Every structure is written in C-alpha cells, then in structure tokens.
Amino acid sequence: xxxxxxxxxxxxxxxxxxxxxxEALDVVATAPDADGFLDAVAAHEPDVAIVDVRMPPTHxxxxxxxxxxxRRRRPGLAVLVLSAYVEQAFxxxxxxxxxxxxxxxxxxxxxxxxxxxxxxxxxxxxxTAIDPEVVAQLLTRSRPGNPLDRLSPRERDVLALMAEGLGxxxxxxRLVVSGGAVHKHIRSIxxxxxxxxxxxxxxxxxAVLRYLESA
Numbered sequence: 001x002x003x004x005x006x007x008x009x010x011x012x013x014x015x016x017x018x019x020x021x022x023e024a025l026d027v028v029a030t031a032p033d034a035d036g037f038l039d040a041v042a043a044h045e046p047d048v049a050i051v052d053v054r055m056p057p058t059h060x061x062x063x064x065x066x067x068x069x070x071r072r073r074r075p076g077l078a079v080l081v082l083s084a085y086v087e088q089a090f091x092x093x094x095x096x097x098x099x100x101x102x103x104x105x106x107x108x109x110x111x112x113x114x115x116x117x118x119x120x121x122x123x124x125x126x127x128t129a130i131d132p133e134v135v136a137q138l139l140t141r142s143r144p145g146n147p148l149d150r151l152s153p154r155e156r157d158v159l160a161l162m163a164e165g166l167g168x169x170x171x172x173x174r175l176v177v178s179g180g181a182v183h184k185h186i187r188s189i190x191x192x193x194x195x196x197x198x199x200x201x202x203x204x205x206x207a208v209l210r211y212l213e214s215a
Contacts, residue, residue, distance in 0.1 A: 008054075103119050
C-alpha cells in the first residue's frame with residue numbers, strides 16, 4: 001500500500017508517517033498543502049491519500065477540493081479525509097462523487113490506532129469508512145419532517161451503520177441479528193426512501209447520501 005499524506009500540522013504529518021511506517025506501510029510522500037499534495041500524487045501514483053480538510057492558504061476546504069481533484073486525475077485513488085470537526089457539507093461533497101474507496105474520520109480517531117488502521121484498510125480495499133461520531137452527530141441534527149422520519153428505530157440503526165461503511169454481515173454482528181434480518185431492513189429502507197432499482201445507481205450509496213443530506 002503506497003500512501004501520500006497531506007497535512008499542514010508538521011507534528012501530525014510526521015506522526016502519521018511514523019505510525020504507518022511502523023505498520024510496514026509505504027509512505028511515499030508527505031505534503032503541507034494542497035498543491036504539494038497534488039504534485040505528490042502525480043509523482044508517486046499512490047494507492048491511498050490521507051488528506052486534511054483544512055489546509056493553507058485559507059484553511060477552509062482546500063483539502064476536500066484537492067481530494068476531489070486527485071480522484072479526478074487518478075481514478076480509483078483511495079482517499080481518507082481527516083477533520084477536526086463534523087462538517088456535514090464536506091462529507092456529502094465527497095460521497096456525491098462516489099463512495100467507493102472513501103473515508104471521512106475525525107482526527108481524534110487517529111489516536112485509536114486500531115480503529116484508524118481498520119478504516120484505512122477498508123478504504124484501501126474499496127470500501128467506505130465514515131467516522132461513527134460523524135454519523136452520531138448528524139443523526140442528532142435530524143430535522144423534523146425529513147424522509148428519515150419514515151424509518152423505524154431499527155432501520156435508522158441499520159442506516160447509520162451503512163453510513164459508517166459496514167457491510168451486511170458486520171451490521172448483523174454489531175446489532176446481534178441475523179443476516180436475513182439486516183437484508184430485510186435494508187430493503188425496507190430503500191422502499192421508504194423511494195429508492196428504486198435503476199441501472200447505474202447504487203441504492204446503498206444513495207440511501208447514505210439521503211441520510212447525510214437530511215441530517
């Protein structure tokens with residue numbers, strides 16, 4: 001796994017590099033800003049990029065815009081975005097361009113090394129990893145009258161775990177239910193959110209997007 005890190009905080013940048021190298025992962029480059037990150041992606045053709053949301057010069061959305069551009073230039077690049085806060089718009093912007101090989105974690109998750117590495121490998125393997133705290137905070141912000149009101153409490157639990165990036169078997173294990181029950185709940189979620197089968201449409205991703213956009 002070849003990794004590029006984009007992070008303006010030198011301590012966190014070097015700390016991440018040391019952590020990953022200690023796990024026998026190949027950190028091929030680090031960058032302190034968006035331009036340096038895009039140059040590193042072009043030069044090293046990494047498998048995974050770890051990108052801070054807020055970077056110079058304005059410390060607003062440079063990281064997100066750079067991540068989207070990097071994926072445009074290098075289709076299939078896995079991106080794990082790190083943020084100090086729950087920023088709903090950034091999460092939905094990333095997912096809107098496709099959820100495969102994407103992750104969005106709070107920076108505090110890096111200190112929980114096992115969870116961080118699990119998310120990194122999930123993204124590298126083609127999955128999605130949304131920080132559980134991001135999902136939990138978006139759920140508490142849910143507005144009255146949004147489409148999620150149609151879901152039962154158990155269906156909301158299932159959708160929240162889908163948003164984290166868990167597959168059906170992992171959801172079943174987390175909720176201590178059968179795989180068949182999870183499949184039934186997901187089918188009901190699709191129906192209640194008016195997500196019909198269509199060529200080229202991933203209803204699982206669409207459901208998660210609906211969840212994030214409605215929160």
